[in-house]
Amino acid sequence: GAGVSQSPRYKVAKRGQDVALRCDPISGHVSLFWYQQALGQGPEFLTYFQNEAQLDKSGLPSDRFFAERPEGSVSTLKIQRTQQEDSAVYLCASSFSRLDTIYFGEGSWLTVV
């Protein structure tokens, strides 16, 4: 596709439920990022992949958050035992290399009730 594709676009989860958010980056993009954007806030860095290697996961807020990119293309962000404070937009972004322009997907809007 032409851009970064994310699914689902909207997800309502009951507190305690596990969720999985998918990101399909732009073809050929080596670098992949996950950001979390709470309402009225700017995006906050979660994690970074270069191909299949997760080089930085310093922004993941707790051990309930897990990200993978096993074949160096599609990535999944998994949140276990969701809590209300996890409600946010989860933005995936990709770039050709870590120094190039970053393109964001439309985001996955997660609401935990």
Added chain:
Amino acid sequence: QKEVEQNSGPLSVPEGAIASLNCTYSDRGSQSFFWYRQYSGKSPELIMSIYSNGDKEDGRFTAQLNKASQYVSLLIRDSQPSDSATYLCAVNMAGAGSYQLTFGKGTKLSVIP
């Protein structure tokens, strides 16, 4: 804590006027600076990047950087209603890895016809 500060607004300007958006950052060693535009419910879109002191112009947009004052701004000339959006300042903080962006909370711009 490394921070990026923006006035949250809303900033209202009449159509045709110059909109001035400001951003300060805490890390003096920061190297790269970006302005993203985010329409409501949409993903951030890169509109300007700037790396050295001075002005950089692209169409109706001018980014200004003053590293000594730790200040970066975005001017939008001949503002149009379609410019109404939230503008996010993002900084590549020194030591965060050249890939990780720290965002401000964004300034909401409203251009009044």
